[in-house]
Amino acid sequence: MSLIASSIRSENIHFKRNPYKIGALILFFVAAIYGLQNGYTLYQTQTEEIEKIKLKNKKTSDQVVQWFAEGKSGPENRPWVNIREPYWSLWYTPSPVCKKPSSLMPFSIGQAEQFGYYKQVTNRSTPYDGDLAEEIANPERLAIGTLDFSFVILFLLPAILLVLLFNIGGLEKDLGFEQLIFLSVTDHKIWILGRYLYYLIIIVATILLTALPYALLTKSLLQDPGKMFHFFLYTFLYVVSWMAIFFIVSVAFSGSKNISIVMVALWLTLTVVLPGTTHQLTTLNYPATYMTELLDAKREEADKISELPKEKIKNLLIASFPELRNSLHYSDTTIDEEIINNSVSYLVNNMMKETTRKIEVLHEEKNSFIRKMYLINPVGFFQNKHNGIADTDYYSFQLFRNKIQNRINKKVSLMASESWNKVVVDSVRYQHYLKELND
Amino acid sequence: MKTIVANEWKNLGRDKGLLVASVFFAAVLIAVSIISVKEVKQSKENQQKAQQHMREKWEAIDSMNAHSAAHYGTYLYKPVTAIGNFDEGVYNITGKVLRIEGHVQNEIVYSEASQSLLMSKFGKLKSSLILQYIIPLLLIFLAFNSMSNEKESGRVKLLYLQGATTAQLIISKSIAIWIYGILLLSITFFVQLLSLPPDYDQTQRLLLLFVVFALYYYIIVIGTIYLSAKLKNNTAVLTMSLAGWMLWTIFLPKILGNTSEKAFRLPSRQAFQTAMQEDRAKGIDGHNPSDKREKELKEKVLKEYNVTDVKDLPINYDGIRMQADEEYGxxxxxxxxxxxxxxxxxxxxxxxxxxxxxxxxxxQNLSMGLCGTDMYHHVHFLQQAELYRRNFIKMLNDRHAFGGSKTGEWEWTENNEFFKSIKDFEYRNPALGSLLESYRIDLLCLIGWAALITTIVLFKEKKKEYV
Structure with missing residues (x-):
């Protein structure tokens, strides 16, 4: 223990005298703050944008309420609209689905810039619509990526550790007093370990020092202490893993030149080459889909349903939505074409759900392959763990798509059941729609 | 100088570790090139299959109202260039499918990046990844001690006695290591050249790409050897070179990319769409609302045909109205x-x-640009697609207006021959000449860097001696 303690003390003196190492630590500190600020800016931008959407929707619903109050049937330039009919009333019911950014977003932006995070749901929507494209952004900037906190931890930190650790054990050889060290310390490895521990303490302290203010700013420390704990746990494991790798290098190789070359090679292999190889292999095995089946379903299969005889549509609707048997229209002897037309979206939605399910299955196969590749791409593992905790990974957006699908289900079900029950919509009923179709 | 270069090569040849590394890198470069070519071929086949599928759907329309066909629309697929296998640039993160229809300009969707978990922050293992990130590092490792070793061993005195100057030493040693980099570069480009279809433009781009990489390698090598001459020991040179490499390749691109976006902020999608909707409703200048525009158009058409009601027109006014709205949109x-x-x-x-x-x-910019996977090519595709959409919709609206139907006859249909007569979308990359204009700055920067370091070495190190 005393050897470790004395190693830590001597390393402290060495560190204070080494401007390169102090510079590296300052660079890490600045980069971490910069990364956190980038994430926080995105968090704020998305939060503000969602507020703007809410405000816009409020204006739309206020307008409809005003139409009810003034006895109007809809906008003046659209005489065919009648908001007393469930179809039109629901058409004019804003049904936004927004993916509120997680309070941990400042820590890991992940894939948040590659997906849309809000959608106005209509009875014709799907979770794969074009309006779910990512925010308008410079594609080259997206390709280069954002320097966020997670990037600083996963990519910069090992490089900083390299600068801090490369001459531990090696410098003594460079300066020719290696033998002196062997004579004065009882265990050479413990002596190196003590020096490593010193940097572990410094790095962990710096991470906490930079991250905690942002955790307080977004209230993630109070709202999601479990998630925060997990984020820091994975971060700690990552730092320790790199230190363990570098420790082996420090022990196995001698001379700071050799040690630094091996460390750089390992850093490059683990952070650039292996993730790149995984990416390439995944694309070869699971090429990007062009969604032809989805597009066909949306454009043609939907039309085919609409073109079916009304009787057939009615039967299909009853079969897939048995509650309609209790509706007013069910017992009608003649078919009301308008009611049937207003309910077709229920059937189309069912068909689209099946198509999107197949897409999700394909994507899951790809993700499963990626997870298997974690064995050769450990940085990818930590990267996706960080993103998952910060709700910025593929699965967080899959949950968002599920939420969209649920909202579509609700909307088309309401449209069908209200139409079949021949509901005459008034202001109170409209408020009910708003409540049902909003968070 | 020739003697020094030859001597350096002899030394490099004696290094067994380098020999093993060279064989390894050559094998990796060949393998990566072949795999990338295969991937792009596969991607191209899938894209063509999807495009053909949509075209078949369009050509299979038996009978449909022209305006219904505008709503039915079609889909365009962003192609990948043959040379795109070298550097995928923005291809992975931008959408690939664009819906073409009447009334609206849709977003290009379904990017590869949105179809799975995150895999790599630096992209796939393409030739560009190895040549941009790894080979320069290898060159740094080869170059960092070439002058400092001479100083530490005292051989530098001997070289000075034989008449060599520091500038000559730096330049010669740089050339020797640079040639090694060029050899590795040549392996990749040779495989690329073999895989390219006989296309003059693509070959030209590839050759220029070779020159660009060669320039960058020269900057890296001469810069490192210059540091090797200036700094006291190997460790300092290696630390400085590695720090410079990390800063240049890993961090500055991200930081500067983010800064550029903050300096010139793009509107949010929501703001963009709201502004478009407002302009479409109120008029671009805010004083030409859509109903007023329509009234003016109606009066003009009625006057032209000398009738008082659209029902009396010999043509279908709906088609004219829709086309006018398109043009305004x-x-x-x-x-x-x-x-x-x-x-x-x-x-x-x-x-x-x-x-x-x-x-x-x-x-990085030139690599993406020359491979046709940069922002300019992406925007060029979007512009060409929009141009196609406009012609496509105009043909349908004109047919609706002048194809024989009268105003309000929505049941009027066009036959299969008409739909087949509308040409499919064909995308061609912008010519190399126009591209180079956009990349003048990058070319100048690279040439400037190479010239600047050479000048510094030639003039500042001309008489200096490190003994």
């Missing part, structure tokens, strides 16, 4: 898309100018 789109494009161009120029402090950025 196109103006609105041009204005807003134009604004965004201007901002994107400003961001790009800012980023290109940062090549003054970081030549890696110039290399």
């Amino acid at each position: 196109n103006q609105v789109w041009d204005k807003h898309f134009g604004n965004n494009y201007t901002l994107l161009k400003k961001q790009k120029t800012f980023y290109q100018l940062s090549g003054i402090i970081n030549p890696f950025i110039s290399l």
